[in-house]
Amino acid sequence: MHTNHVAILTPDPADGTYTDAWPCVLERIVAALAVVGVTTTPTPWTAHVDDCAQLMDFPLVLPLLVWGYHLDHARWLRACQAWQDAGVPMANPAAVLASNSDKHYLRALHERGIAIPPTTWTGRVTAQQLEAAFDATGAEQLIVKPTVSGGAWKTQRVRRGEVPDSAPDGDAMIQPYLPTIETEGETSLLFFGGRLSHVVNKRPAAGDFRIQVQHGGLYTLLPTPPAGALALAEQTLAAIDASLLYARIDVVPDADGRWLLMEAELIEPDFYLDHDPNAGTGFAQAVRETLAARD
Structure with a gap:
């Protein structure tokens, strides 16, 4: 196969959750790659779990649209292991795709010195844990979410005395x-080939706490990143210590202005190329460099 022809993994065809969104994101990625002479073949990730031989025909496989993997996490982990064992030329690496799919990676990063919000990790949410978290943090509201999630799936905001509708x-x-999510927003820094490409600020719709566009989130391109946000993002990438083609680092300031890591998205983040002044040129160039290094 042509050395500039790559595979892009897409959602499970049986999952209709994101059918209105991912084709548009794919179109932007394909267009950006075409500018630098890279052609693409979209293929569902679920078609390559138990037999990934077809993926070995590509010089590079990009798992950029495996949206919904969290709905069948066991199969996702099995796929990542199969890709790693077979040596599929995956970027980001299959081992990173596996570890990043469980938010316990945030605990590991915190142990390496990365600032995150105070977090209680639990195997089962109880009313006692919620009360203890209220007492320990002094927060008026808490966020409860599964460690394997995506797009705010099963993520809830609760007040003292409340029990999540579906813990x-x-x-x-x-x-x-963090009330600053409403006043300051969440800042996403996009890195391609280790280089900062663009920065997008995301704020929830009035009355909501979720910043995803499907929940009414409002996105704005920032001409330059806040200094503290960039410093934390670079510190996070250094702590991850892996060869990354792409990364989206999501950070939020707390009430004292200290920047905290919310997510390091290394699997299938939306790159917000519709807000990128260069329309994905930085990403496309990083892909070309990766392909050239593998020749």
């Missing part, structure tokens, strides 16, 4: 709700 069945995390 996560298994491993979960409890964090104080």
Whole structure:
């Protein structure tokens, strides 16, 4: 196969959750790659779990649209292991795709000195844990979410005395709700080939706490990143210590202005190329460099 022809993994065809969104994101990625002479073949990730031989025909496989993997996490982990064992030329690496799919990676980063919100890790959310978290943090509201999630899936905001409508069945995390998400927003820094490409600020719709566009989130391009946000993002990438083609680092300031890591998205982040002044040129160039290094 042509050395500039790559595979892009897409959602499970049986999952209709994101059918209105991911084709548009794919179109932007394909267009950016075409500018630098890279052609693409979209293929569902679920078609390559138990037999990934077809992926070995490509010089590079990009798992950029495996949206919904969290809905079948066991199969996702099995796929990542199969890709790693077979040596599929995956970027980001299959081992990173596996570890980044469980938000316990945030605990590991915190142990390496990365600032995150105070977090209670639990195998089952209880009313006692919620009360303890309120007492420990002094927060007026808490965020409860599964450690394996995506797009705010099963993520809830609770007040003291409330019990989540549907608490996560298994491993979960409890964090104080940061009101700065409404006043300052969440800042996403996009890195391609280790280089900062662009920065997008995301704020929830009035009355909501979720910043995802499907929940009404409002996105704005920032001409330059806040200094503290960039410093934390670079510190995070250094702590991850892996060869990354792409990364989206999501950070929020607390009430004292200290920047905290919310997510290091290394699997299938939306790159917000519709807000990128260069329309994905930085990403496309990083892909070309990766392909050239593998020739």
